[in-house]
Amino acid sequence: MRHTLECSRCVELSVDKMKVYKNEEFTLVNAKTTYRMQPQRSLALFLCVSVTCFLLILAGILTICFSKDIYESIMSTQMVLKPDNSAYNMWVKNPVPVSLTLYMFNWTNPEEVYNKSSKPRFEQLGPYVYRETKEKTDIVWNDNNTVTFKNVKKWWFDQEKSKGSLYDPITSVNPVTLSAAHALRNWHVGFKMLFSGSIRAIFNNIYSTHSVGEVLFDGYSDTLLTSAAKMSLLPKGMDKFGWFYGRNGSSDFDGIFNMKTGVDGDLGVLEKWKFADHTGFYPDQCGEFKGASAGDFFPRKLTKNSVIKMFTSDLCRYMELEFYEEVVINNIVGYKFIAGEKFLDNGTKIPENKCFCDGDCMPSGALNVSNCRHGSPAFVSLPHFYKADPYYLDLVDGLNPQEDLHQFYMVFEPTTGIPLSVAARLQLNLRMAPVPGISIFENVPTAFIPVLYFEQKVDIPDQMTFMIKVLINFDLICLLVGIGLMVVASISFLVVFYTMWSKKVFRKKRQNVHIVRAPAQEEVPLNH
Structure with a gap:
């Protein structure tokens, strides 16, 4: 310029x-x-x-x-139970729709019970499907980083998904009479003869027929049960008999739980049940549940050598699930843990399990839960005695165990410990055996009478898989x-x-x- x-x-x-x-x-x-x-x-x-x-x-x-x-910072923040975080909202009320599916076993030849050449034969009826909700109530946050609560479960019958109705007749061994005979089996012969005469005056047979609704939730009146209730020989509320009678909507049935909130680690680990750290139903270490999950949260960083320890109030004990195989669900690799020998054995293969027998050990495959069921000779197995000793199937006819239908499993994403798929299946059986001195039971064969089995099958919703994929691909x-x-x-x-x-x-x-x-x-x- x-x-x-x-x-x-x-x-x-x-x-x-x-x-x-x-x-x-x-x-x-x-x-x-x-x-x-x-x-x-x-x-x-x-x-x-x-x-x-x-x-x-x-x-x-x-x-x-x-x-x-x-990643660890995010997990430590989210995997802690607090009144204002997302984990609490999912814990206090289950966001995933759940159904309780029940299958009943109908005894088709009860009149042949005294025939030595005939086995008890059963046919499976159902499914009878109930919609279920589960909520936590009476929640108390404690200073030692634990939370105390109760479970409230409610069920509604779903006729559309069911095969059959609640009015279907079901014939099975009379559980009240069988339980009474079992309780008196070791009494003096004079008392047993007196009881035998009373039983003969009330009942003509050891079996009874009632509707599905009565056997499950509605309950039915029983003369022997009514008499025992009047004499205060039974807990309050047992005026009728039904396997789930008085449980629908009850906050007391499952008991009071106390579990860790995760502030000190171990989110969801059960600390106390009914204000005690020992169930009292099984002796020694079998009555303990230290390190067991309360059933809502599970350990992270699982390996193929891990064992999932989970407490269930229905059995008054913990279950142990062991690794079975790798599976892929919604493009996510999961570890499948099943109910195997660690859960089903009664001391034959795993000596430390012998205390679960409570002095009445049976072959592997059926667990004695009599103490948990008011002294009734109740045994729990997998459906159709799947993975049980052949001893049980040899005593009855009509059962056909299959892995895809009767396996108890839980699939976890191993890094986060989040369940991807669950199929909880257990069968209730009553042991029928001769009781000398009680005429109606003196000549019956020994058999484990299948009563019912339940199934709760849940798969993780598609909208939750995105969150899991983010977590496992965080690096x-x-x-x-x-x-x-x-x-x-x-x-x-x-x-x-x-x-x-x-x-x-x-x-x-x-x-x-x-x-x-x-x-x-x-x-x-x-x-x-």
């Missing part, structure tokens, strides 16, 4: 002499080289972009380097996010830098200024 400075009339004043330079013109030539800079606003913008890009690159590096620490996600931040920051910086460079913000430009001096003019004194 050429700059010309013209002055048509210049005046110079001094103290002693004042002169006037008139008509002096000049042009600047060969001035020093100068630089032109962008305004401050552009420089500030570039500085902000540079700092932002640097921070994004730093964030990307830290995300990659500390991905495991970030990869952090790597991609970190690389993405660094790439975006680098590209953004280069684009801004190139833009400013192309606009010559940082380039110098030479400025040549010529000076042209005009001829001297007459000097004229200033008149006073």
Whole structure:
């Protein structure tokens, strides 16, 4: 750029002499080289972009380097039970729809019970499906990082999903009479003969027929049960008999639970049941449940050598599930744990399980839960005696165990310990055996009478699989996010830098200024 400075009339004043330079013109030539800079606003913008890009690159590096620490921080925050977090909302009320499916066993030849050449024969009826809800109530948060609560379960019969109705007749061994005979089996023969006469006066047979609804939830009246209730020989509320009678909507049936909240680790581990750390139903270590899950949360970082220990109030004891195989559910690899020898054996293969027999050990496959069921000769097995000793199937006819229908399993995502699929299946059996001195039972065969089995099959909803996939791929996600931040920051910086460079913000430009001096003019004194 050429700059010309013209002055048509210049005046110079001094103290002693004042002169006037008139008509002096000049042009600047060969001035020093100068630089032109962008305004401050552009420089500030570039500085902000540079700092932002640097921070994004730093964030990307830290995300990659500390991905495991970030994961553990998230898990330790979410896997703690507090009144205001998401884990609590899912725990206090089960968000996944659950159904209780029941199958009943109908005794088809009860009149042949005294025929030595005939086995008790059964046919399976059902399914009878009930919609189920489960909520926590009477919740108390304790200072020792535990929470105390009760379970409230409610059931509604679902006729559309059921095969049959609640009015279907079911014939089975009379559980009240059988339980009474079992309780008196070791009494003096005189007392047993007296009881035998009373039984003969009330009942003609050891079996009875009632509707499905009565046998399950509604209950039915029984003369012997009514008499025992009047004499205060039974717990309050047992005025009728039904396998689930008085349980629908009850907050007391399952008992009071106390479990860890996860603040000190071990989220969901049962600390006390009914205010005790020992069930009292089984001796020694078999009555303990230390380290067992209360049934809502399970351990993380599972391996194929892990054993899932879970307490169930229906059995008054814990179950142990062992690894079986890897499976894939919704593109997620899971570990399948099943009820195997650790749960079903009675001391034959696993000596420490012998205390579960409570002095009445049977072959592997049927667990003695008599103490948990008011002294009734009740035994629990897998449906159709699946995985049980052949001894049990040889005593009856009509049962056909199958793995896909009768296996008890839980599939866990091993990193998070979240259940992906559950099929909880157990069968209730009553042991019928000769009782000398009680005529109605003296000549009966020994058999484990299947009464019913339940199934609760739940698969994780599709909307929850996304969260699990995020958790198990967290390291990869952090790597991609970190690389993405660094790439975006680098590209953004280069684009801004190139833009400013192309606009010559940082380039110098030479400025040549010529000076042209005009001829001297007459000097004229200033008149006073």
